[in-house]
Amino acid sequence: MLEIKDLNYWYTNKEDALYNDVNLTFEAGRLYAILGSSGSGKTTFLSLIAGLDVPKKGDVVYDGKSIRKIGMTQYRNRCVSIVFQSYNLLPYMSALENIVSAMEITHSKQKDRRAYALAMLEKVGITKELALKNVQHLSGGQQQRVAIVRAMCCDAQLVVADEPTGNLDEQNSREIILLFKRLAHEQQKCVIVITHEKDIAKECDTILQLKNKTFQLVK
Amino acid sequence: MNFIKRAYKSTKVKMGRTVLLTLVFSAILIFILAGLIIQNASLKAIENASKSTGATVTLSTNIRNAFDRSDNSESDSEEGRPDPGSFQISPVELAIAEELASMDNVASYNYISSTSANAESFDAITSTDESSSENSNSMPGGRMAGMLLGDVTISGTSATDTLSAFTDGTNKLIEGVGLTDEDIDTNNVVIETNLAEANDLSVGDTIEVTSTSDEESTIELTIVGIYESSATVDSRMMQMSTLNPANTIYASYKVANTLKGEDYENTVDSVVYTLEDPGQLQQFVQDAEAAGLDTDAYMLQTNDQMYQQMLQPLENVGDFAEKIVLLVSVAGVVILSLIVILMVRERKHEIGVLLSLGEKRSKVISQFFVEMLIVLIVAIGIAGVSGKYVGNVIGEQLLAQETSTTSEVAAMDGNGPGGAAAFGGRPQGGGGGFQSFRNFGASSSEVATQIKDLDITISLEELVKLGGFGLGIAFISIIIASIGVMRMQPKKILIS
Ligand SMILES: Nc1ncnc2c1ncn2[C@@H]1O[C@H](COP(=O)(O)OP(=O)(O)OP(=O)(O)O)[C@@H](O)[C@H]1O
Numbered sequence: 173m174l175e176i177k178d179l180n181y182w183y184t185n186k187e188d189a190l191y192n193d194v195n196l197t198f199e200a201g202r203l204y205a206i207l208g209s210s211g212s213g214k215t216t217f218l219s220l221i222a223g224l225d226v227p228k229k230g231d232v233v234y235d236g237k238s239i240r241k242i243g244m245t246q247y248r249n250r251c252v253s254i255v256f257q258s259y260n261l262l263p264y265m266s267a268l269e270n271i272v273s274a275m276e277i278t279h280s281k282q283k284d285r286r287a288y289a290l291a292m293l294e295k296v297g298i299t300k301e302l303a304l305k306n307v308q309h310l311s312g313g314q315q316q317r318v319a320i321v322r323a324m325c326c327d328a329q330l331v332v333a334d335e336p337t338g339n340l341d342e343q344n345s346r347e348i349i350l351l352f353k354r355l356a357h358e359q360q361k362c363v364i365v366i367t368h369e370k371d372i373a374k375e376c377d378t379i380l381q382l383k384n385k386t387f388q389l390v391k
Numbered sequence: 392m393n394f395i396k397r398a399y400k401s402t403k404v405k406m407g408r409t410v411l412l413t414l415v416f417s418a419i420l421i422f423i424l425a426g427l428i429i430q431n432a433s434l435k436a437i438e439n440a441s442k443s444t445g446a447t448v449t450l451s452t453n454i455r456n457a458f459d460r461s462d463n464s465e466s467d468s469e470e471g472r473p474d475p476g477s478f479q480i481s482p483v484e485l486a487i488a489e490e491l492a493s494m495d496n497v498a499s500y501n502y503i504s505s506t507s508a509n510a511e512s513f514d515a516i517t518s519t520d521e522s523s524s525e526n527s528n529s530m531p532g533g534r535m536a537g538m539l540l541g542d543v544t545i546s547g548t549s550a551t552d553t554l555s556a557f558t559d560g561t562n563k564l565i566e567g568v569g570l571t572d573e574d575i576d577t578n579n580v581v582i583e584t585n586l587a588e589a590n591d592l593s594v595g596d597t598i599e600v601t602s603t604s605d606e607e608s609t610i611e612l613t614i615v616g617i618y619e620s621s622a623t624v625d626s627r628m629m630q631m632s633t634l635n636p637a638n639t640i641y642a643s644y645k646v647a648n649t650l651k652g653e654d655y656e657n658t659v660d661s662v663v664y665t666l667e668d669p670g671q672l673q674q675f676v677q678d679a680e681a682a683g684l685d686t687d688a689y690m691l692q693t694n695d696q697m698y699q700q701m702l703q704p705l706e707n708v709g710d711f712a713e714k715i716v717l718l719v720s721v722a723g724v725v726i727l728s729l730i731v732i733l734m735v736r737e738r739k740h741e742i743g744v745l746l747s748l749g750e751k752r753s754k755v756i757s758q759f760f761v762e763m764l765i766v767l768i769v770a771i772g773i774a775g776v777s778g779k780y781v782g783n784v785i786g787e788q789l790l791a792q793e794t795s796t797t798s799e800v801a802a803m804d805g806n807g808p809g810g811a812a813a814f815g816g817r818p819q820g821g822g823g824g825f826q827s828f829r830n831f832g833a834s835s836s837e838v839a840t841q842i843k844d845l846d847i848t849i850s851l852e853e854l855v856k857l858g859g860f861g862l863g864i865a866f867i868s869i870i871i872a873s874i875g876v877m878r879m880q881p882k883k884i885l886i887s
């Protein structure tokens with residue numbers, strides 16, 4: 173469902189290009205892990221496939237259509253959900269409102285958005301009481317779970333996450349990665365997770381390692 | 392519509408920020424409202440001024456030329472001093488007055504012919520101070536007083552209700568009826584209440600007056616109405632009973648003519664034409680001259696001079712208010728823009744989240760705009776409550792300054808060349824200048840009172856205007872601040 177074609181990117185000059193032109197395909201219903209050393213260009217890659225930045229060379233094709241054609245805003249709105257290391261929730265809202273707002277912004281087809289969001293939050297261990305509190309009053313692990321539920325509740329078929337467990341302890345990390353797994357397998361979404369933790373990567377269906385400017389299939 | 396909900400949430404949760412914005416916005420709006428109130432009040436006052444002076448043109452004998460003629464005749468005078476008779480102003484021929492009355496644009500006209508007369512069957516109101524009557528001889532016009540001044544003024548007119556003394560509220564009819572067209576050929580009169588009380592007179596009674604020039608000529612007058620006068624005059628003038636406002640008897644101009652003598656039949660002292668359209672004053676004068684009015688013998692005076700005199704301070708206040716509104720609006724845009732720019736910077740993370748969710752930038756900006764609207768509505772409320780107070784304080788201050796300068800100007804005008812301004816100041820007086828002279832004493836203070844009436848109130852219209860200004864300011868500052876939002880890169884904000 174997502175094709176990367178001759179993709180390349182550089183920040184200042186072409187000589188410092190981050191990749192040898194990348195060609196990759198990601199499929200629905202699978203959980204992908206991208207490993208790589210610090211500074212290898214993982215986050216940059218994610219921003220390109222998430223429609224947060226435009227490639228310097230090559231193209232990102234979603235369901236056979238270049239995301240440039242779809243339009244970056246439209247692509248982010250309808251096709252992709254992003255989970256950040258720093259959660260990135262709206263600070264003046266409760267967990268529930270964050271999710272319902274995101275569903276409204278992305279025009280989710282879900283009928284009773286509030287009930288659905290509450291049910292999904294309940295599934296990840298966030299009670300209604302917690303869900304109605306201002307989101308800033310939740311713990312890091314709880315906020316990350318809210319951010320993931322936000323991605324789950326939106327209709328986008330592609331979910332990308334940049335070190336979603338970076339700020340969490342081992343126990344929480346495991347729970348989070350299991351959530352992503354369910355998201356891929358139960359909802360038939362394509363989930364791409366960037367991580368540097370091997371334990372996390374092991375849970376994924378496919379592992380890609382970014383090394384020497386190329387993506388190598390590890391698993 | 393999600394951005395409206397977000398705006399509401401954000402405003403509510405970030406109370407501190409909202410309160411701060413509201414206070415700043417209120418302060419700006421209070422100044423604008425004060426400006427608007429003063430501006431509107433001065434506009435209203437200008438309107439009232441034009442209503443009270445009316446759109447009138449006065450036809451009278453050319454006084455300047457009359458004085459010139461008397462100057463020339465001075466050498467003929469045996470005693471080497473001006474002969475009072477030479478001041479006699481030849482009256483306006485009724486035929487000419489009627490010709491002008493038939494012109495376009497004339498809504499109504501009033502024939503004025505005044506004279507003095509001696510009270511026959513009653514006593515005029517007199518000053519109790521006996522010794523002062525000696526002094527009156529030393530005053531200008533004292534000789535006139537000795538020879539021509541009677542006890543009372545017969546103010547001849549064709550209708551009392553259109554006389555300026557009645558329209559501007561100086562005189563108020565309190566009993567009976569005023570004089571109209573139908574009274575022209577009658578001896579009906581309207582007298583002052585003090586005169587009536589002093590002589591135990593009431594509506595229906597008759598009184599007798601005699602001519603000052605011919606003691607044989609006595610006229611019986613029927614009282615049809617009683618008025619109350621609030622006119623004030625100089626105490627020195629009060630000593631001449633003719634000049635006492637209480638001794639003015641309003642009668643048909645024909646009655647005044649009869650008292651003046653046979654020569655005055657079919658004449659008037661002056662005619663006041665009220666025009667339908669105030670803008671037509673100059674046109675009327677031109678038309679009259681084109682129709683062959685003898686400008687050497689007659690003059691037409693528009694009431695512009697007085698109107699302009701009243702207008703000046705009001706226009707100054709209005710201009711000042713307009714500048715306040717403009718200045719504060721610009722300052723408001725600058726201040727609010729800065730605040731919103733800072734606010735947008737502080738909230739860039741939030742903006743990044745929305746952009747990463749695929750929210751349109753226009754909707755992000757709309758959210759800020761709606762937040763500003765919520766603040767604006769509260770601020771208008773605050774400004775509405777306090778703006779009236781501020782407007783009052785500033786308005787009073789301005790008027791206190793403006794009127795004092797105008798009173799000086801008005802006084803100087805009075806001393807102007809030939810004293811013509813004194814007559815022009817109150818054209819409807821007529822009557823050999825007695826009445827004009829008297830009214831002149833009151834005119835400058837009257838200008839001041841009229842302008843003190845700045846009506847400081849907040850109308851719905853002003854609040855709507857204020858809302859417009861607030862909306863404009865909010866809109867412009869959001870537009871300026873949104874340049875920052877347009878340039879924001881969600882990647883840079885969210886991935887650091
Ligand atoms: N805004 C930028 N301007 C210039 N160079 C940048 C910018 N962002 C990243 N880089 C450089 O690009 C390279 C890739 O950065 P990127 O953030 O994609 O690495 P990463 O794999 O995500 O590393 P980490 O594991 O530490 O997060 C790095 O060498 C970095 O220095």
Ligand SMILES: [Mg+2]
Pocket residue numbers: 214215216
């Ligand atoms: Mg990174």
